[in-house]
Amino acid sequence: MAQYVGVSTKTIRVYHAKGLLPEPPRDASGYRRYTAQDLVEVIKIRTLAESGMPLARIARLTAGSPGDLRSAAGAAEAELSARIDRLVETRGRLRELAAGNNPFLPGEVEQQLRRLHDLGFSDRWIALERDLWILAFATDPETAHRYFADQAEAQADPVLGRLYLDCDRAHDLSPDDPELDDLAARIVDASLARYPADELREQLAGAALPQLVQSSVNASSPAWERLDALIRSGLRRAVS
Structure with missing residues (x-):
């Protein structure tokens, strides 16, 4: 049987x-005796298996109608096409990794993070931003794109970029350092000049994503936690 059909005896x-x-049934010598119909059935099974049809479906299909077979073949093709799409996507991500690119972030975000080195930001700040953007884009891509575009524009501005750099360098300050009060006042003034009061009120109301990001930032530095509290307090007074 195996030799006729071209499969192994194990199969x-x-x-x-x-x-x-x-x-x-076995004959008197203990050998199984197959018929021509058995050969036909094995050829059907082998053909369906080689086409990618799961063995669990084959018994039902070989006993069913041609329509059943066509329907099952169509479903199997759709599943295979979806699997191929996933594999192509996975291959693309692996190529990005092999090229040294970050597969967790859009390309423009990774480019901006690399530019931060030239702008004078610390490795600690850049690593923190990378993690926070990964979190933001994974949980709320639309909002993350909007915040990213706004921040990239601000960091490229000489005056606003200076505020970001000062925030970076405030990481190791004591929470009681008066520099934090001065920095918070400058950030409040810049925010009032850059954003409408309604938008600032909305930010202070605490959308889920900004809250999550800010809590991660605050947890990394007591000085940053106090700076955030000072900024929020100053903005609430200004827009209330």
Whole structure:
């Protein structure tokens, strides 16, 4: 049987074990005796298996109508196409990794993070931003894109960029350092000049994503935590 059909004897035994092919009775010498119809059934099973059809479906299909087979083949093709799409996407991500790119962030975000080195930001700040952008883009891509575009524009501005740099360098200050009060006042003034009062009120109301990002920032530095409190307090007074 195996030689006629071009499969191994182990494969024939699997077909028996799975209930795809009834096991024939043995003759007086203990050999199984297969018929021509058995050969036809094995050819059908092998052909369907080689086309990617799961063995669990094959028994039902070989006993069904041609329409059943066409329907199952269409479903199997759709599943295979979806699997191919996922594999192509995975290959693309692996190529990005091999090229040294960050697969977790849009390309423009990674480019901006690399530019921060030239602008004078610390490795600590850049690493923190990278993690926070990964979090933001994974949880709320639309909002993250909007915040990213706004921040990239601000960091490129000489005056606003200076405020970001001062925030970076405030990381190791004591929470009681008066520099924090001065920095908070400058940030409040810049925010009032840059954003409408309604937008600032909305930010202070605490949308989920900004709250999550800010809590992560505050947890990394007591000075940053106090700076955030001073900024919020100053903005609330200004827009209330």
